Amino acid sequence: xTRVIKIAIDGPAxxxxxxxxxxxxxxxxxxxxxxxxxxxxxxHKAISHSIDTSNGEELHSLLxxxxxxxxxxxxxxxxxxxxxxxxxxIRSQQVTAQVSAVAVHSGVRELMVEKQRQLAEGTxxxxxxxxxGTAVLPNAELKIFMTASVEERALRRHIxxxxxxxxxxxxxxxxEISERDRADSEREVSPLCQAQDAVxxxxxxxxxxxxxxxxxxxxxxxxxx
Ligand code: DC
Numbered sequence: 001x002t003r004v005i006k007i008a009i010d011g012p013a014x015x016x017x018x019x020x021x022x023x024x025x026x027x028x029x030x031x032x033x034x035x036x037x038x039x040x041x042x043x044h045k046a047i048s049h050s051i052d053t054s055n056g057e058e059l060h061s062l063l064x065x066x067x068x069x070x071x072x073x074x075x076x077x078x079x080x081x082x083x084x085x086x087x088x089x090i091r092s093q094q095v096t097a098q099v100s101a102v103a104v105h106s107g108v109r110e111l112m113v114e115k116q117r118q119l120a121e122g123t124x125x126x127x128x129x130x131x132x133g134t135a136v137l138p139n140a141e142l143k144i145f146m147t148a149s150v151e152e153r154a155l156r157r158h159i160x161x162x163x164x165x166x167x168x169x170x171x172x173x174x175x176e177i178s179e180r181d182r183a184d185s186e187r188e189v190s191p192l193c194q195a196q197d198a199v200x201x202x203x204x205x206x207x208x209x210x211x212x213x214x215x216x217x218x219x220x221x222x223x224x225x
Contacts, residue, residue, distance in 0.1 A: 003223050004030075004124040005141035007215075008132035012192060013180045014153040015146045016203055016211065017128040022076050023212045025126040028219060033070060033119050034077055035129035035136070036099075038112055040090035041068045041081045043099040053098050056105030063111050070119070096176065100183035103130075109189050130184050133195035141222045143198035144215060152204045153177055 007024065009017050018034050025032035042063055043053065051058050069080040079087045089095070102108060109131075116136045120127060127136065133143035148156075154174040161168050184192040194200060199218060203211050 003225070005219065005222050006120060006124070006137050006139070007126045007142045007144070007219060008137050008140040008195070008198075009126065009128040009144045009146055009215075010130055010132050010134070010192065010195070010198065011144075011146035012153070012184070013177045014157045015148050016153075016156065016208065017146050018076070019208060020146065020211050020215060021126045021128040023208075024215050024219065027212075027216055028124060028126070028223075030124035030126050031119070032072070032077060033116065033125055033127040035112070035116055035127060035132065037070065037077065037079045037090060038068050038115065039103045039108075040095050040099050041079055041086060042066065042108065042112075043095050043102040044086055044090050044092075045081055046102060047094060047098060053101040056107055059102060059105055060107035060111065063108055068115070096180075100180050100187075103184070104187040104189065106189045109135075113190075130192040131190035133198050134193060135190040138195075141225075142215075142219055143195050144218075145194040145198040145200045146211070147200070147202055148204040150174055150178055150181070 009021050011017050021034070022032050042059065045066055046053055046059055046062060049062065051062060053059065067082050071078045071080055078085055079090055113136050116127065119125070120137060129136065133140060133145070151174065154170055154177055157173050157177070158168060158170050201211060201214060
């Protein structure tokens with residue numbers, strides 16, 4: 001029988017993790033889990049309930065009574081919060097600006113990690129985020145740390161936004177991405193950092209296909225081990 005593995009993909013904002021994770025999961029027939037979407041879902045609910053994102057206790061209570069379902073869809077993954085599809089809403093500028101503040105709280109992270117481990121139990125998964133290789137799935141058979149220059153990441157997000165009919169200034173995107181990198185790397189609990197046993201892939205001058213192929217090759221090797 002073919003061995004089923006867990007793949008952790010971490011890295012800074014807008015490095016292309018979700019695109020690659022989705023492609024890899026599809027190729028292997030694994031479940032794709034976008035953990036950033038879970039933090040975004042909580043940030044979105046907190047904003048709509050006018051909860052201060054610096055209040056860790058209130059956010060923890062809110063998360064306790066929140067059902068987040070990640071459901072495979074044509075576009076990749078639908079995010080359903082308490083029965084309502086918020087897939088689009090969680091990508092808003094307002095949520096993007098607040099999500100790192102939501103993700104700093106230890107109580108919130110503990111609950112999220114628990115939920116994420118449950119989702120990964122007993123199945124082949126490709127999970128992307130910031131702390132997957134270091135905290136959520138420390139025993140993942142394959143760990144990738146995917147990065148790219150901030151200029152390249154801002155440009156990619158800019159093009160993606162244009163394709164979705166959203167106009168954003170390249171400079172503003174660069175500033176927003178740099179700020180999120182700083183907040184995610186400097187937080188006390190499970191900051192963004194490369195796991196010791198992760199493979200570093202700098203995608204700055206690589207195409208999506210090149211990155212996907214490199215990861216698929218690494219995955220095949222691990223599966224055959
Ligand atoms: O991957 P993303 O940009 O959608 O993630 C949104 C935010 O969620 C990110 O800025 C930091 C936080 N996050 C986290 O702290 N840990 C994760 N495993 C995933 C995301």
